[in-house]
Amino acid sequence: MNKTKRITIYDLAKELGISGSYVSRALNDHPTTSEKMREMVKQKAKELNYKHNTSAANLRQGNSKIIGIIVPKINETFFANVIAGIEEICSKYKYHIIICQSEENLKKEKEAIDTLIKQNVDCIMISLSQETKTNAHLLDILANKIHLIQFDRVDESVESYIIKNDNKIAAFNGVEHLIKMGYERIAHIGGPVYLNIYADRKQGYREALLKAKHTLFDDEIDNIALSRTDAKTIALKLLSKQDRPDAFFTSSDQAALGVIQAAKELNISIPKDLGVLGFQDEEFSSFISPNLSSINQQSKQIGISAANLFFKTILKNKVKTTESSTEIINCELMIRESSYRKIAKKFTKTPE
Amino acid sequence: MNKTKRITIYDLAKELGISGSYVSRALNDHPTTSEKMREMVKQKAKELNYKHNTSAANLRQGNSKIIGIIVPKINETFFANVIAGIEEICSKYKYHIIICQSEENLKKEKEAIDTLIKQNVDCIMISLSQETKTNAHLLDILANKIHLIQFDRVDESVESYIIKNDNKIAAFNGVEHLIKMGYERIAHIGGPVYLNIYADRKQGYREALLKAKHTLFDDEIDNIALSRTDAKTIALKLLSKQDRPDAFFTSSDQAALGVIQAAKELNISIPKDLGVLGFQDEEFSSFISPNLSSINQQSKQIGISAANLFFKTILKNKVKTTESSTEIINCELMIRESSYRKIAKKFTKTPE
DNA sequence: ACAATTTATGAAATCGATTTCAAAATATTA
DNA sequence: TAATATTTTGAAATCGATTTCATAAATTGT
Incomplete structure (x- = not known):
């Protein structure tokens, strides 16, 4: 495209019979310019459709x-x-x-x-x-x-400055909520722990279980899955075991969705026989059936x-x-159908 | 932050005992420079952690x-x-x-x-x-x-250059699919028609009905809703009428979701008694229950x-x-549960 | 009315990379 | 070897806004 010459402050200056430096100051409302002149310059700028050249200003000012x-x-x-x-x-x-x-x-x-x-x-x-x-x-x-x-x-x-969620506390509160709902064998499907967020969520999960004197479920193995399909695979495996978990806390809603799909396939009822809590509170979480409890970031x-x-x-x-x-x-715990059961299924407690 | 002076091509030039212009050319692999010198300059640039100043280049080059x-x-x-x-x-x-x-x-x-x-x-x-x-x-x-x-x-x-979907054709195909599934009173919930995309989708809907010699449902009134809640309100109203629609084609998946929710409230079974087709193919559409048929853009x-x-x-x-x-x-029609019924409910035809 | 002070204005330098054009260095040819 | 062609190289101009500093104009005080 053959660029036609752009209008510069010097074009404005020439038209108005003043200097480029004055134009620059006027456009920036510099105190060494009068209100009357500012008006005049800005008026002319509009008239000629002048566009400030950011590159030039950047170069000079360094930002x-x-x-x-x-x-x-x-x-x-x-x-x-x-x-x-x-x-x-x-x-x-x-x-x-x-x-x-x-x-x-x-x-x-x-x-x-x-x-x-x-x-x-x-x-x-x-x-x-x-x-x-x-x-x-x-x-x-x-x-x-x-x-x-x-x-x-x-x-x-x-x-550096850092802004982040209270991942550990949020996870802790979420898992504590599962515990209050009577779930006892709570499994975690997380993300790679070398990322702070996933490490923190896992830690919050562990601390909630420890506080409740629950045993950590399947603690030896790290279940890592953030996608729906990966999580579904893991959930299918865990739910088919003898000592299957009765709740899942996942580090993403996608993963939670995988768990729900696995439960559906195995005819396990949510939330009656399986609680599910996700993380992220995706838009779909409040639509799907059952509604997914999650943690809003x-x-x-x-x-x-x-x-x-x-x-x-x-x-x-x-x-x-x-x-x-x-x-x-602070995150917000969104309690929905997938983790909310009024009466705990039964009152057995794992031996401590 | 007190900016320390940035390394420029002139700093490189001084270090190497050559001129700034040569440095510039060398960094840009200009043919008037030798391979040997290019190497040397680039090496020094790396050594001093030189960063090209985009603003300066922009100003000079105009792009x-x-x-x-x-x-x-x-x-x-x-x-x-x-x-x-x-x-x-x-x-x-x-x-x-x-x-x-x-x-x-x-x-x-x-x-x-x-x-x-x-x-x-x-x-x-x-x-x-x-x-x-x-x-x-x-x-x-x-x-x-x-x-x-x-x-x-x-x-x-x-x-200008324009890139867009085949909205009209996609809508046409979608509605034709609904017709094939035996739906007869197909309503449309669209977007504001002064936007080309919504006008086109509506037009495709109309043409499909016309081709099938169906009567246009409720054509006098424009049902405008893109959000879930607005669409739900409209759907509740329409579904409560005597001559209620037996299918909805909406211009967004959010709106389709509103329709599904309205149907659930009224205990209308999808897809048996009501077909639903959305537009956009949001992530949640394949998750929700029933799965939402939609048009992927x-x-x-x-x-x-x-x-x-x-x-x-x-x-x-x-x-x-x-x-x-x-x-x-081209859009892609994603046929899922919400619009797919193998056998048409009954074989009545609206009089032509 | 004149000096002193304040205010208004502009010339010129600056930011850093690119690019033109001329000069210097080297290679090629007669 | 001298003349010509080719390749390397650099000085200086350029892009357009900002900013410093000096000068011109206006205002104030005596």
Whole structure:
């Protein structure tokens, strides 16, 4: 496309018979300009359909009013909601977001960081990929004096702001709810424990069982599954055993759905003979039959908090204090049909 | 944060005892540089952790290698998938995406376009907000010599590339399927008809009925509902009438879900006494009970096609030909429980 | 009315990569 | 070997907004 010359401040200046520097100041409401002139300049700018050239300003000022976001997958409910939250706040402050997907891949994550640095972004908000076990690339962000906010899946060893759910407590409360409903042999299907979120959820599960003096179910084996099909396979196996679990706490709603499907196949009644509690509170959870109890992560709120942290705390702090702190977003336990039974099935207690 | 001076090509140049211009060329593999020197320069760049300054290059070259995307809502499945598709292709070409939400709001859409122009984006991909009935802001994109690709919700009157589903045909096929299943009084719950997609779906519905010589059900009234609750209200009303519909074709899966819930409340059996066909094929549609038949829009493919259109067609065409064409992405009819009954309930035919 | 102060305005430098054009170095040919 | 062609290399201009600093204009005080 043959670019016709863009209108610049100098074009405005020439038209108005003043200097480019004055135009720049007028457009920015600089105190050394009069109200009358500002009006005049802005009027002319509108008239000629002048568009501020962000690249030029960036180059001069060294910042871009852009926040870079890196997530494993844009179109996963959780991340899509976080991003929506960030965008909502950013647009208020006239900031923009550039989004990158790591696709759970460390190499892509590194590339994303690299290009965001090149773009002069003012801040990078990241949720780590499943493959990320090193942190050199995160340190590179700091080395380039770019603010860093990690959310959800984070590396605590890197000095940065952190926003995450109270995964352990949420899991603890969820499992305690299952216990109150009279479930006794509660199994867990989790995610890879080298990710903080899954480790925390598992830990919350364990602590709830320990507190209730329940035995840990099948503790020797880590049941790892986040997808529906994988979880279904595991559930089918466990539910066919002699000492089968009477409840499942999973680290995703997809996995919980797999459990429900397995139970249906085996004609096990939910919630009477099997309790199911998911994590994430996907949209479908309140629709499916039986409704799935789950733990809502307030995903959009995570995005809003991250953005507010940037605008209200980081940008305000001219003086560089410690660039780290952790903000916890509380999860909400959504009790629905799949885990709610009024009367405990029977009153037997596993020997302690 | 007190920015320490960034490493520039001149720093590399000084270290190597050569000029900045040579460094620039070497980094870009310009033919006037030797392989040996390129190696040397790149080596030093790595050593000093040099980061290319995109703003500076943008300013000089007048393009940004950024594609701007404007959608009503980032975290709606359809749009999230489209964006994921675009990002996937862009990252291959080392392009980036800036995402804006219009939130179904014309004013925000205009603002988004304005800032994307200011950012020097190379292309804008947009799906229009519900409020958008004017096109001056779209023309502004063209006036600024920025390539324009509209997808899904488009304004055909603006000269641009267009990518959309075969909404009319998909609706036609879907309704024809309902007719084949023996449903006779098929109602439609659609979206606002000033949006092309909803007008097209309604038209497909009408044509299928006309072809089958069915009477249009309740044609005088436009049933507009995209959300679950609104659709449920409408469905409850219609299903309580004497001459109630025996099938619903809705323009969203959410609405279809509302219909299912209404049917459950009224103890109407699906699919025996009521057929339901949605549109969009949301993730939950294959989970809920009964499984919801729907029309899959290949949303990610729309994004992939849009991005490929940009890279393979638009960028290649140095010579500006007509900057418009329409690409159709075929929908896929997903027949599931909610519309599938082997034997038609009874063999009566509405008088013609 | 004149000096002192304040306010309004513009010239020029700057940010960092790209690119043009000319000069220097090298290779090729007669 | 001298003349010509080719390849390397760098100086300087450029993109457009911002910002510093100096100067011009207006205002104030005496």
